[in-house]
Each structure stands twice: as C-alpha cells, then as structure tokens.
Amino acid sequence: MxxxxxxxxxxxxxxxxxxxxxxxxxxxxxxxxxxxxxxxxxxxxxxxxxxxxxxxxxxxxxxxxxxxxxxxxxxxxxxxxxxxxxxxxxxxxxxxxxxxxxxxxxxxxxxxxxxxxxxxxxxxxxxxxxxxxxxxxxxxxxxxxxxxSETNKCNVAHGLAWSYYLGYLKIVLPKLEEKINQYHREYGNVLQQKGKKLYILIPFSCKVLDKLEKVDTNIVFYQNLPELLVDRAGIKSRSYKHSIYLIYDQKKQQPHHCILEYATPLRSLFEMTNDSAAAFSKEQRLDQAKLFYRTLKSILNNVPEVTGSYRLIPYDDDLEGAELGPHFVSEEILKHMRQELTEYPVAEPSNANETDCMSSEPHLMISDDPKPLRSYCP
Incomplete structure (x- = not known):
C-alpha cells in the first residue's frame, strides 16, 4: 500500500x-x-x-x-x-x-x-x-x-465548500421544510415565512464560536428543530439538527425567529492559521474565506432542489482600523431578513458559465435600505 x-x-x-x-x-x-x-x-x-x-x-x-x-x-x-x-x-x-x-x-x-x-x-x-x-x-x-489554484479549482476554500455542500447542506436542506412543519405541529407556528430557511453566517475572520450569545447578546437561543436521522458512512441514524434563535433589534422589542448557524468549515481555516505545520497566514485565511463564500454561493445557485431554503450572510468582521459595534452580527442578520421582505423570487435561467465559481471577485451586494434584487419587467 x-x-x-x-x-x-x-x-x-x-x-x-x-x-x-x-x-x-x-x-x-x-x-x-x-x-x-x-x-x-x-x-x-x-x-x-x-x-x-x-x-x-x-x-x-x-x-x-x-x-x-x-x-x-x-x-x-x-x-x-x-x-x-x-x-x-x-x-x-x-x-x-x-x-x-x-x-x-x-x-x-x-x-x-x-x-x-x-x-x-x-x-x-x-x-x-x-x-x-x-x-x-x-x-x-x-x-x-x-x-x-483558482483556475484549476484546487484551493483549500474550494474543497471545503464542496465538502460542506455534499457532506451537509445537500442532506439537510431538502428536508428542512419537513422539519419546520413537524416543529410547527408540536410547538405552534413560531417561524414566519421569512424565517423558514437556514441562515448561514460566513464571517471573513473565520472566528466561529460555539455559542452565538458570546458574539452578540441580541442573539438568544430558543429551541432546536426535530432531529434528522440519516444512515451515513457506516453510522446508523446519524443525527442532524438545527437551532432556532431569537434576534432582537436595538430596541429589544419584538424578537425575530430564525434558524441560524455558522458555516462550520470556516473554523478549519481559522485553526490552520494557529497551527505552524499548516503555514497558513492571516492574509491567506481572508482570501480563502472569500473564495469559500463565492464557491458555496455558486454551488447552491445551481442546485434547484435547495432554492429558497437557505440564506448566506457574509460579513467582514476583521477590518483593520474599523470599530464594529457589539450588535454588529444581529444587525447583519436583521438586514438580510428585512431585505427578503422586498425580494421577488425569480427563477434564474440555467447558465453553463455559472458553474465556474472562480471567475470573478466576490462582491457583497448588501445595502442599508432594503431593495429588491430584481425588478419586475413585463
């Protein structure tokens, strides 16, 4: 061997x-x-x-x-x-x-x-x-x-993004609506329409903490969705589950419920910068985090089965010289949730060129004022 x-x-x-x-x-x-x-x-x-x-x-x-x-x-x-x-x-x-x-x-x-x-x-x-x-x-x-590396798709970020999709999102996203409906039958209709999807946090610093409350006190754990049990890689009834969080605004009034979690592969990128054997610099980590977001977005955009069941939330929380507020993450989440209220679901035509997920720079199209991503053209 x-x-x-x-x-x-x-x-x-x-x-x-x-x-x-x-x-x-x-x-x-x-x-x-x-x-x-x-x-x-x-x-x-x-x-x-x-x-x-x-x-x-x-x-x-x-x-x-x-x-x-x-x-x-x-x-x-x-x-x-x-x-x-x-x-x-x-x-x-x-x-x-x-x-x-x-x-x-x-x-x-x-x-x-x-x-x-x-x-x-x-x-x-x-x-x-x-x-x-x-x-x-x-x-x-x-x-x-x-x-x-980008042309031949052999970046660390490219492999992590595909592994994250094939080993996790491809399994849980098609079953997410079923688990939400099961939860509603047991506990009542808590999640509104805009919250019936998986919100995935993608911090470009790759700092993935185990408890979101430590990142932002306006994010509070609420409950878990019912478990999804799948036989996987020799493991009988492997468990997959998601957590529901309450997202408060600055006034601490009516909370917004949403299913929220980090993109876990980013933690591997962060750990690589702390391991001398990996020889992975902070600059490389930032570049790979952006490539991870771009690659994952391209992958999911070309999978009709998961359309409308997820929302990627990328944000740069490691800007040099920038002072981020204590509720920066919750504000980013609420910004995306408000933006979804004015988005029109438009089926995008299939484009072979979109499969090349390394073709352009990632641009974060997020504004403070919620606007539709597409305008209706009769």
Missing part, C-alpha cells in the same frame, strides 16, 4: 541542473578558446541581466493585474500587491551582482569580438535558464499560484 502513496519531491532536479550547468560552462569555454576569462564572465553576466529584466517585465504585467484586485485581495495595499507579484529583494540582489560583474570587469584592450556562434548562443542561453532554475529565481509568484 505504501508503494502507491507518492513521496514528497526531493532535490534531484537541482542536482541535475548543477551538472548540466557545469557541462554547458565547459562547452562554452571550448567554443571560445581565443577569449579571456574576463570576457566570458562578462558575457554570462550580460545574459543574466537580460534574463532578470525579462522576468521583471513579466512580473510587472502581473502587478498591474493585481492592482485591479487591490481592495478585495490585498486590503487596499499596493505594497502587498507588489510583494505578491515580485520578490523584489531576490531579483534586486541578483541583478545587482550581475551588473557589478559586467561593470567591474573591463573589456580587454585590442581584442576583436566576433559575432557569437550558434553553439555559443545556445550554450550560454541554456546556462542562464538553468541558473534561474537551480537558484529558484523562476519560481511562481504568490499571485501566479493563486491564479493557477
């Missing part, structure tokens, strides 16, 4: 690169027997300078692209966008060394320089390409890695 498990990659490619560089250096010396060592070193330095400038131009193109995502990905900081596109310390150091070799070593006097042969050009170019590889100067930038 262990033979089928892939091992971590080693340094073989680096060692082979060093061997090939040595061979190419010897070949270049053989092809240029009439020139001084200073000339050869200077030619190598010039070729490396060209390679560094070419890489910097490519990274500049990426930087311009990332500037368009400065607010959503880099907390409105162009410095972070630059660092994600270009390792300027590494490139600057290597470029400086190459320039020093080129300027400090003077050309030999009275030496005629012929046009390099094809063999000399190929050996020198290949040597410089291998130099970039061996010393890891051609590694992908964080921006490139992020783009590849």
């Amino acid at each position: 262990s033979d089928s498990i892939p091992r971590p990659r080693g340094k073989v490619a680096t060692y082979v690169g060093l061997i090939l560089m040595s061979g190419l250096a010897c070949l270049y010396f053989m092809l240029t027997p009439d020139y001084h060592i200073k000339f050869i070193v200077q030619q190598v330095a010039q070729q490396l300078i060209v390679s560094f400038f070419a890489l910097c131009l490519l990274r500049l193109c990426e930087f311009v692209e990332e500037l368009g995502h400065k607010q959503t990905r880099y907390q409105n900081s162009w410095v972070r966008a630059l660092n994600a596109s270009l390792d300027w310390k590494k490139y600057g150091f290597c470029l400086l060394i190459s320039l020093l070799f080129n300027w400090v070593l003077p050309y030999e006097k009275n030496m005629s320089y012929a046009v390099p042969t094809v063999g000399q050009t190929i050996s020198l170019t290949c040597f410089c390409v291998l130099f970039l590889k061996v010393f890891q100067l051609d590694v992908l930038s964080p921006a490139q890695i992020s783009e590849i």
Whole structure:
C-alpha cells in the first residue's frame, strides 16, 4: 500500500541542473578558446541581466493585474500587491551582482569580438535558464499560484465548500421544510415565512464560536428543530439538527425567529492559521474565506432542489482600523431578513458559465435600505 502513496519531491532536479550547468560552462569555454576569462564572465553576466529584466517585465504585467484586485485581495495595499507579484529583494540582489560583474570587469584592450556562434548562443542561453532554475529565481509568484489554484479549482476554500455542500447542506436542506412543519405541529407556528430557511453566517475572520450569545447578546437561543436521522458512512441514524434563535433589534422589542448557524468549515481555516505545520497566514485565511463564500454561493445557485431554503450572510468582521459595534452580527442578520421582505423570487435561467465559481471577485451586494434584487419587467 505504501508503494502507491507518492513521496514528497526531493532535490534531484537541482542536482541535475548543477551538472548540466557545469557541462554547458565547459562547452562554452571550448567554443571560445581565443577569449579571456574576463570576457566570458562578462558575457554570462550580460545574459543574466537580460534574463532578470525579462522576468521583471513579466512580473510587472502581473502587478498591474493585481492592482485591479487591490481592495478585495490585498486590503487596499499596493505594497502587498507588489510583494505578491515580485520578490523584489531576490531579483534586486541578483541583478545587482550581475551588473557589478559586467561593470567591474573591463573589456580587454585590442581584442576583436566576433559575432557569437550558434553553439555559443545556445550554450550560454541554456546556462542562464538553468541558473534561474537551480537558484529558484523562476519560481511562481504568490499571485501566479493563486491564479493557477483558482483556475484549476484546487484551493483549500474550494474543497471545503464542496465538502460542506455534499457532506451537509445537500442532506439537510431538502428536508428542512419537513422539519419546520413537524416543529410547527408540536410547538405552534413560531417561524414566519421569512424565517423558514437556514441562515448561514460566513464571517471573513473565520472566528466561529460555539455559542452565538458570546458574539452578540441580541442573539438568544430558543429551541432546536426535530432531529434528522440519516444512515451515513457506516453510522446508523446519524443525527442532524438545527437551532432556532431569537434576534432582537436595538430596541429589544419584538424578537425575530430564525434558524441560524455558522458555516462550520470556516473554523478549519481559522485553526490552520494557529497551527505552524499548516503555514497558513492571516492574509491567506481572508482570501480563502472569500473564495469559500463565492464557491458555496455558486454551488447552491445551481442546485434547484435547495432554492429558497437557505440564506448566506457574509460579513467582514476583521477590518483593520474599523470599530464594529457589539450588535454588529444581529444587525447583519436583521438586514438580510428585512431585505427578503422586498425580494421577488425569480427563477434564474440555467447558465453553463455559472458553474465556474472562480471567475470573478466576490462582491457583497448588501445595502442599508432594503431593495429588491430584481425588478419586475413585463
């Protein structure tokens, strides 16, 4: 069994690169027997300078692209966008060394320089390409890695969103109305029409507490819905249940009942930033939380069976320099509940392009004044 498990990659490619560089250096010396060592070193330095400038131009193109995502990905900081596109310390150091070799070593006097042969050009170019590889100067930038991960849908957030849907929401959402009706038969009609769905909190800080009352005192636990028992993965009668909460406004008057819970995979993202083995930064966590919301929203929008049975509530509770009130979460929930009163349910046409859940930046279309998401057009 262990033979089928892939091992971590080693340094073989680096060692082979060093061997090939040595061979190419010897070949270049053989092809240029009439020139001084200073000339050869200077030619190598010039070729490396060209390679560094070419890489910097490519990274500049990426930087311009990332500037368009400065607010959503880099907390409105162009410095972070630059660092994600270009390792300027590494490139600057290597470029400086190459320039020093080129300027400090003077050309030999009275030496005629012929046009390099094809063999000399190929050996020198290949040597410089291998130099970039061996010393890891051609590694992908964080921006490139992020783009590849999103395009190929191999982000942590993408996997968590699909796991959350397939392992939980796909099971409970189709049965939610049945459990609500069962609850009403036993305890009376508590949940009004706007509360007959699952409200899912998605904090971009990924701080998922066990008790919502600790987050906001205007959120009070009321009762649990009847359990949903499902045979799952060898577990007989596995239990799934939801909790009903009372949501109070600032005046503490008539409470609003709703079925409320966190998106539990966000807790995994938060724990990853606290585990050194995961090597997961706070900036990566924020980016992955937004991608999780975008991916989950795209998945659920393309499942007709769960339409109208859920409501995603994304909010950024970790803004730098922003002071959030003690009842920020309850206000966000009530904002969504008020907005639902003026929304018109419109069946959206099926669109194959919507399945690409990594195609655009997430935008939170939530206003203080409730407005319909769509206007009726006869």
